[in-house]
Every structure is written in C-alpha cells, then in structure tokens.
Amino acid sequence: xxxxxxxxxxxxxxxxxxxxxxxxxxxxxxxxxxxxxxxxxxxxxxxxxxxxxxxxxxxxxxxxxxxxxxxxxxxxxxxxxxxxxxxxxxxxxxxxxxxxxxxxxxxxxxxxxxxxxxxxxxxxxxxxxxxxxxxxxxxxxxxxxxxxxxxxxxxxxxxxxxxxxxxxxxxxxxxxxxxxxxxxxxxxxxxxxxxxxxxxxxxxxxxxxxxxxxxxxxxxxxxxxxxxxxxxxxxxxxxxxxxxxxxxxxxxxxxxxxxxxxxxxxxxxxxxxxxxxxxxxxxxxxxxxxxxxxxxxxxxxxxxxxxxxxxxxxxxxxxxxxxxxxxxxxxxxxxxxxxxxxx
Amino acid sequence: xxxxxxxxxxxxxxxxxxxxxxxxxxxxxxxxxxxxxxxxxxxxxxxxxxxxxxxxxxxxxxxxxxxxxxxxxxxxxxxxxxxxxxxxxxxxxxxxxxxxxxxxxxxxxxxxxxxxxxxxxxxxxxxxxxxxxxxxxxxxxxxxxxxxxxxxxxxxxxxxxxxxxxxxxxxxxxxxxxxxxxxxxxxxxxxxxxxxxxxxxxxxxxxxxxxxxxxxxxxxxxxxxxxxxxxxxxxxxxxxxxxxxxxxxxxxxxxxxxxxxxxxxxxxxxxxxxxxxxxxxxxxx
Numbered sequence: 001x002x003x004x005x006x007x008x009x010x011x012x013x014x015x016x017x018x019x020x021x022x023x024x025x026x027x028x029x030x031x032x033x034x035x036x037x038x039x040x041x042x043x044x045x046x047x048x049x050x051x052x053x054x055x056x057x058x059x060x061x062x063x064x065x066x067x068x069x070x071x072x073x074x075x076x077x078x079x080x081x082x083x084x085x086x087x088x089x090x091x092x093x094x095x096x097x098x099x100x101x102x103x104x105x106x107x108x109x110x111x112x113x114x115x116x117x118x119x120x121x122x123x124x125x126x127x128x129x130x131x132x133x134x135x136x137x138x139x140x141x142x143x144x145x146x147x148x149x150x151x152x153x154x155x156x157x158x159x160x161x162x163x164x165x166x167x168x169x170x171x172x173x174x175x176x177x178x179x180x181x182x183x184x185x186x187x188x189x190x191x192x193x194x195x196x197x198x199x200x201x202x203x204x205x206x207x208x209x210x211x212x213x214x215x216x217x218x219x220x221x222x223x224x225x226x227x228x229x230x231x232x233x234x235x236x237x238x239x240x241x242x243x244x245x246x247x248x249x250x251x252x253x254x255x256x257x258x259x260x261x262x263x264x265x266x267x268x269x270x271x272x273x274x275x276x277x278x279x280x281x282x283x284x285x286x287x288x289x290x291x292x293x294x295x296x297x298x299x300x301x302x303x304x305x306x307x308x309x310x311x312x313x314x315x316x317x318x319x320x321x322x323x324x325x326x327x328x329x330x331x332x333x334x335x336x337x338x339x340x341x342x343x
Numbered sequence: 344x345x346x347x348x349x350x351x352x353x354x355x356x357x358x359x360x361x362x363x364x365x366x367x368x369x370x371x372x373x374x375x376x377x378x379x380x381x382x383x384x385x386x387x388x389x390x391x392x393x394x395x396x397x398x399x400x401x402x403x404x405x406x407x408x409x410x411x412x413x414x415x416x417x418x419x420x421x422x423x424x425x426x427x428x429x430x431x432x433x434x435x436x437x438x439x440x441x442x443x444x445x446x447x448x449x450x451x452x453x454x455x456x457x458x459x460x461x462x463x464x465x466x467x468x469x470x471x472x473x474x475x476x477x478x479x480x481x482x483x484x485x486x487x488x489x490x491x492x493x494x495x496x497x498x499x500x501x502x503x504x505x506x507x508x509x510x511x512x513x514x515x516x517x518x519x520x521x522x523x524x525x526x527x528x529x530x531x532x533x534x535x536x537x538x539x540x541x542x543x544x545x546x547x548x549x550x551x552x553x554x555x556x557x558x559x560x561x562x563x564x565x566x567x568x569x570x571x572x573x574x575x576x577x578x579x580x581x582x583x584x585x586x587x588x589x590x591x592x593x594x595x596x597x598x599x600x601x602x603x604x605x606x607x608x609x610x611x612x613x614x615x616x617x618x619x620x621x622x623x624x625x626x627x628x
Contacts, residue, residue, distance in 0.1 A: 056583065058582070058583040058584075058585075059582050059583065061585070062581070062582055062583070062585050065585070154482055160567075160568040196569065199569065200482075200484070200485050200567065201484075201485035201566070201567020201568055201569060202567055202568030202569055203567050203568060206460070210464065213464060213466045213467075214465075214466050215464045215465045215466050215467075215484070216465070332583075332584045332586075336399065336571075336576070336579070337399055339568060339569065339571045340399045340400070340402060340403050340571055341399065
C-alpha cells in the first residue's frame, strides 16, 4: 500500500514539475490558425503555448472582463477592439519589437477602430456574403433579397450572431449597419421575422459542413468560410450583395493583464513572418493583410477570387462595424425578440 | 458507528457548500441587485424579475415547458415497456440488456448529439436510405422533431433505470393473485402494476424532465438557434450580453418553476400510490 502511495506521489511530482518553460496564453477564434505553427514557435523560443479558442467576440470580451486567465495575445475583431480600447483593456504595443509590421498592406493599418494604430496588428480580413448552390439557384444571386425569395423556402441558413444577421436586414433596407436609430432596428426585426419561415436554422460554424454536404441552397457566411466551402463543393458560388455588406478585420492585441508582454510581442512578430502567414492563410483560407504572403499566392487562382481576395474598389458600400456603446442593449433586445419570435 | 459514518460525510458537505450552496446563494443575490456604476455599490431591485414578465420571455418559458413535457412523455411511453421487458429476462441477460442502455452514455454527450446532425440532415443518412425506397427528402433537422428526438435519446436511460428497479421490487405473487381472482391483463396493469411502480415512474419523470427543461446544448445543436429555450436564454445573458443580474433572475425563475413541478409530482404520487407497498424510497429527496 505504502509503495503505491510513494509511486503515486512520484508520478504527481514529475507531472507537475516537469515543464519549466515560460508559458504564453493565446486566445483565438476556433479553427483560425494552423496549430503546427504554434509548435514551431514553442521550439524556436523554448516556451509553451497554451492555445484556447472562442466562438464570438462577445464571449471573448466576457472572458477577458472576468479576468480569470491572463491571456497574452488575443484575436478580436474591429468593433470589439474599439470597445476594449475605450475600456482601457489593451496594452499599447511597442512596434520596435514588431519589425515585421512593415510586411502589412497599408490599407489594413490605421483603421477607424484604432486610428493611430497603437494597439492592434491585423491578422485576417474579409467580407460577409451569400454562398449559394448553383444547381438550385437559377441564374446568379446578387442581392440580399434572395434570402427573402419564396422559391427558397427552407433552403436558407442564417448566421447566429446578432450583428451579422441584423446587418443583412439593415443593408437590404438601405440603412447603415451601425445604425443608432431604434426604428431602423425595429424595421430590420420585422423583416427578419418575416423571413423566418424560409430559414432552416440560425447556426455558426456548422454552416461550413452543412453547405459542403449541400444541406441548403443559400447561406450567409464569412468570406473565408465561403472560400473553403467552394474548395470542397464545386457547385457553390460566393457573392457580396450589391446593397453592400460588412468589411471586417481581425487583429492581434495584448491585454493589459498579460504577464509576458515581451514574449507576446515576439509572437505577434512571428505570425507576421511570410512563411508563417502563408501556412495560416492556406489553412484558414481567409484574406491576408500581409503583402509578402499575397505575393507568394500570386498566380494560384486565389487572388482573383471574390471570396478570398475581393477588389475593394469594386464594392464601394462595404462598411466596418463600430462599437455601439450603450446602444448594444437595444441590439441585444431586438435579437432576442427575433429568435424568440421566429418560428 | 453512526458517528464514524457521519465523519465521512464532512468532505461531501464541504464540497456541496462550495460548488452548490454558495453559487446558488450568489445567483439569488445577483438577481435582486442592480449595479450603480460604482464598483462595490449595489442597489436592491425587482426590476430583473419585472423584465422577465415580458410576453417574449414568458413565451420562451412556456415553449421550453412544452418541449420538455413532450420529451418526458415520449420517454415514459418508450421506457416503461422496455423496463418491463428487461425485468422479464433471465437474470444474467438483464444485466447485459441494461448495459446496452448505459453503454452510449460512455460517449461524450456532444459527440452523440452531433451524430444526429449527420443522420437527420437533408443529405443525411436517413434521407439517403429513404430516397432508395422512393420517399422524401424530409425536412427533419432543426425542427421540434429533432430537438425532442435529441432529448429522448439522451435522457431515456434516466427513465428506464428507476422504472426497472421499481418493477423488480414488485412481488410476483401479487400479480398471480390478481390473475387468480379473475383480473384481465389490462386490469392487472392498471390496478396492480401501475400503482406499485408509481414511485419509479415519478423518479424517472423527474430525472428526465429536469434536464430537459434546462438544457441548452441540445436545442443549440439540433434546433439551430431558432428553438431558443430557457437554458439558451440564460446562457446568452451570461456569455454574450453580460447581464448577470437578468441571467440570475431567469435562473431563479427556472429553479422556482422546477421546484413547483417536483412538488406537484410528489403530490400526485401521494394520491396515486396509496394502495402501494413499495413506498417512496425511490425518490431521491
């Protein structure tokens, strides 16, 4: 009996004390990085990377606010970064530690959410649009109104995220996706409730496998997911509707509570390396803001693809989300009313 | 001896206070206060409960109740005959039969539930088989049907096991006696078996109804967001909206609702099994 206890204690000690490497806590969106690059980073810097994922900006915000884990590098989107800057949650970056920053395309830095570019380094960007099955849809889709077309009853997947779904209705009505007018939100709500009989479901990441399998004719998706779906299922096509849509940027930030800021900077710089950027781009298939990665991809049929790399000059009415501030309560209320009222 | 056993329960009491009693008290506290913008200053309020009286939220509560009740009823209708059949098998067969029901529970619940997506989708396995037979395709995924099916599938063992136990406890001579006195098969069931196994039924119904009422994973995966249940509402308040006070108030309402249901079922038991000898030992509280 005693022997067993000693053995057990020994196993415990070994398993606890074995890894003395410094730890880096990374918090990213799910399925949003080729995790083999993490191993590469671990080896090069002699550290251990603790990699955790979230499924929405709101979830990430709540987790950071609760402060239970001191994350070192986080990957939120534009409007959430704006909110975090406002609430003094982010560390000012030391760009002398991020020399690879110059690899980035100028149009994706110094954006509205971080106008002096003090806090964030862009990771991927993209649009939101409709992916549709060309076998089912006659002709081509070019408007959000296709999602209200009776012919496509029970053929539609919407995205289960309040800002993205409301964006679709707001844009169709010709309003800004950053509206602060309750009556415009109410109009969007009525439109979405009217649409609900045509909708199969409001889902998030499972939309990818569902569209690859052909379980619906049309779906609202992020551009990178669309690129992946089209790669797997040849009859699928992606369009950015003519009424305009959301242009978004996800970026890397260092929260104030990070315990290892120097290493966090090194990690951000590492991600900006062309070969690492290429590995991640090929894995997640979102649009890269990294000029060197884009050069590598030239001539592979990616750069001419609207899902992967749309020519922004062709889409003048793309808008970025802004943090709604206190008005977010209105968005929450409207969204719950849509979900509870849609049946 | 008794004292010795009591001492062993201390770790459990400490454990239960930390992971259950204190959190429940905190939820209560949170549901009655409102932050004033300053870090440690709170104000007492009933506003969170008033907010819940909105028809939209009451509708969500009602819809959750209906789906949970339907799933529980289906579990009972399926579970009782199964428990009966198992209890009539030879003893060594019984344990392997029970094993078959418990075995799927060794697999993670998320995986088991995800599997239904593959089966029920339009291009899924079931529709492919039906297409071979010249039927369909049917729209099964992301409906009331798929949500109820997911619940019945996940919670059925909780119905079968207590009913099976209570059927085993019934003295077979009572059935023989009833038969000898001329009772028909359905008579024996209604007048003898049903009252005697009522404690098992009540336990089974409770153990299925409680998780069915509060689950948020199953409607999320199989209902596709449009079947928002009370559990999803609470999840959203905590994870997305960040309104812990309102989320806590909904949790308290749910707890009250569940306590009320359990109380009602206990009353029902008291009336239903007066003739029974099995007692109420099968109820866990």
